Amino acid sequence: xxxxxxxxxxxxxxxxxxxxxxxxxxxxxxxxxxxxxxxxxxxxxxxxxxxxxxxxxxxxxxxxxxxxxxxxxxxxxxxxxxxxxxxxxxxxxxxxxxxxxxxxxxxxxxxxxxxxxxxxxxxxxxxxxxxxxxxxxxxxxxxxxxxxxxxxxxxxxxxxxxxxxxxxxxxxxxxxxxxxxxxxxxxxxxxxxxxxxxxxxxxxxxxxxxxxxxxxxxxxxxxxxxxxxxxxxxxxxxxxxxxxxxxxxxxxxxxxxxxxxxxxxxxxxxxxxxxxxxxxxxxxxxxxxxxxxxxxxxxxxxxxxxxxxxxxxxxxxxxxxxxxxxxxxxxxxxxxxxxxxxxxxxxxx
Numbered sequence: 001x002x003x004x005x006x007x008x009x010x011x012x013x014x015x016x017x018x019x020x021x022x023x024x025x026x027x028x029x030x031x032x033x034x035x036x037x038x039x040x041x042x043x044x045x046x047x048x049x050x051x052x053x054x055x056x057x058x059x060x061x062x063x064x065x066x067x068x069x070x071x072x073x074x075x076x077x078x079x080x081x082x083x084x085x086x087x088x089x090x091x092x093x094x095x096x097x098x099x100x101x102x103x104x105x106x107x108x109x110x111x112x113x114x115x116x117x118x119x120x121x122x123x124x125x126x127x128x129x130x131x132x133x134x135x136x137x138x139x140x141x142x143x144x145x146x147x148x149x150x151x152x153x154x155x156x157x158x159x160x161x162x163x164x165x166x167x168x169x170x171x172x173x174x175x176x177x178x179x180x181x182x183x184x185x186x187x188x189x190x191x192x193x194x195x196x197x198x199x200x201x202x203x204x205x206x207x208x209x210x211x212x213x214x215x216x217x218x219x220x221x222x223x224x225x226x227x228x229x230x231x232x233x234x235x236x237x238x239x240x241x242x243x244x245x246x247x248x249x250x251x252x253x254x255x256x257x258x259x260x261x262x263x264x265x266x267x268x269x270x271x272x273x274x275x276x277x278x279x280x281x282x283x284x285x286x287x288x289x290x291x292x293x294x295x296x297x298x299x300x301x302x303x304x305x306x307x308x309x310x311x312x313x314x315x316x317x318x319x320x321x322x323x324x325x326x327x328x329x330x331x332x333x334x335x336x337x338x339x340x341x342x343x344x345x346x347x348x349x
Contacts, residue, residue: 002185016111021141029319030139034113035105038120039078039127039281040132045116046170051135053100059160060323061327063087067152070347072119075189079152082283082349085209088130088155088235092211095166095287101127103154104138108147119150130209132156148347163224168248170228176295177253177315178288180213180308181237184266184280190348192269203265208284214305220301221294229289232282234349236340239278241287242325243339255315255327255337279340282347 019026022316067083077085083103090097107116127134189205191197194222217227229249233241240261246253262277270277284307290298293311302308315327325337 003008007145008032011149014113016107016109016113016116016141018109018141018143019140022109025270027139030095031056034117035120035139037098039103039124040115046265050196051136053157056099056159056290058162059161060090060156061158063090063158064153064155065090066349067154068148068204069098069190070148070346071190071193072149073116073178074205076186077207077283078119078122080119081207083127083152084123084126084311085134085152085207086210086283086349087154088209088288089232089283091156092209093166093232094158094160094216095164095227096160096211097155097213098130098158098209098211098214100157101132101154102134102136102156103134103152106147106151106153107139107141108142110142111149117315126209130211137327161218161224164218165225166227166230168231168245171245171249171253171317172228172249172291173280173319174292175228175289175317176292176313177255178290178295178299178302178311178313178318179238179261179304180210180286181284181310182261182263182266183233183282183285184262184270184277185285186283187237187280187348191273197269201265203263206282206284210284210286210307213286213302214303216301216305216308217244217288219297219300223291223294226291226294226298227288228291232285233285233287234281234283237277237279237281238287239276239325239337243337245289246325247294247323250322251319252318252321252323253315253325254306254318254320254334255325257327258330259312259314261310261312278337283349292316304327317341323330343347 020030067079069079090290166340185206189203191205231241242253302311327335327337
């Protein structure tokens with residue numbers, strides 16, 4: 001595979017040097033011959049200081065995020081796909097249709113250009129698959145040892161359909177809690193590579209864009225307000241997301257622990273390392289708080305989607321233990337699931 005459209009000026013510098021961020025010829029070569037071609041079709045001819053977008057008819061959703069994952073490549077994805085999919089998912093959790101994305105890169109001096117080229121290629125392919133346009137960007141270079149290779153910052157813009165009002169304060173007593181699939185896959189995939197852990201089978205990240213799944217859920221019923229809350233349980237995992245919803249809504253959430261889908265491999269590794277899978281990050285799963293009268297229709301629509309085949313009802317919203325997350329244990333008891341004090345697994349997204 002050819003990495004560069006015009007290889008000669010860049011092959012003289014197989015690694016990032018400070019001059020790549022200096023605004024001169026090397027900066028221009030990096031953008032023109034590596035970044036823009038990799039993001040093919042992503043507004044490649046617009047090199048101004050800003051991009052003008054066409055008018056939108058609906059309400060606008062906007063999100064921003066930064067990605068500092070280590071290692072840059074992991075089973076099931078890379079920092080490139082993570083930056084695209086993570087931004088899309090943040091927009092989708094408000095019910096928005098993702099449309100536009102910006103991408104800024106902080107590059108460490110000494111980063112191989114081949115590594116950057118592969119990240120960019122994956123980003124471009126992920127954006128095309130998700131039908132989202134990268135419309136603006138930026139590149140900065142920092143000294144060796146100051147950026148761990150590569151950081152990416154993004155912003156995303158989406159458009160909300162009429163009648164959709166999704167947010168953590170919308171949860172209601174009697175609502176049903178649904179997750180779209182198995183918990184903890186992304187965090188354990190990163191952990192296994194980072195720590196050199198070997199198992200009988202490879203655990204892969206669930207890194208995926210969730211907007212099409214959300215679309216299927218929203219239109220599973222004739223009631224656009226049936227979905228009250230959506231969250232993608234990334235850092236802090238399912239427990240952190242549900243704690244935030246309980247606090248925002250001033251209601252309690254009770255889970256049925258045995259109903260939460262967790263693969264045997266993830267469960268085993270968490271037990272081995274002393275981790276709680278409910279505190280482990282996901283990058284292609286969502287948790288939904290939905291009206292109980294429409295829960296079965298929404299769940300059926302999720303099961304028909306590739307990213308929701310393992311969706312399950314795992315709990316309810318109650319007026320007891322307001323502001324707290326509790327779980328019924330397999331032996332019939334009840335336990336309080338604590339809010340994580342910090343990240344069990346840093347640098348995973």
